[in-house]
Amino acid sequence: MALERHCSFYRNCETFNLGRGIGYCDLDGGQTICDGDVHFCEKPDILKGYFGVQKRGKEWEKRRNVHSSGNQGV
Secondary structure: OOOOOEOOOEEEOHHHOOOOOOEEEOOOOOOOEEOOEHHHOOOHHHHHHHHHHHHHHHHHHHHHHHHHHHOOOO
């Protein structure tokens, strides 16, 4: 049995009245019903795309910092 991984884009919504723990996804503008577990995401491609962009941005920032720190004496 897989452990539940909480999604940081999950927002609880009392107005849906769909049951306990049901909310919406803040990543796609609230268009997707969500229960907060990334393993059961209705739109995993959007979630993977977002985290892929974040990861590439962090890697780019690391490379930029390494290159800029070596050129400070010039």
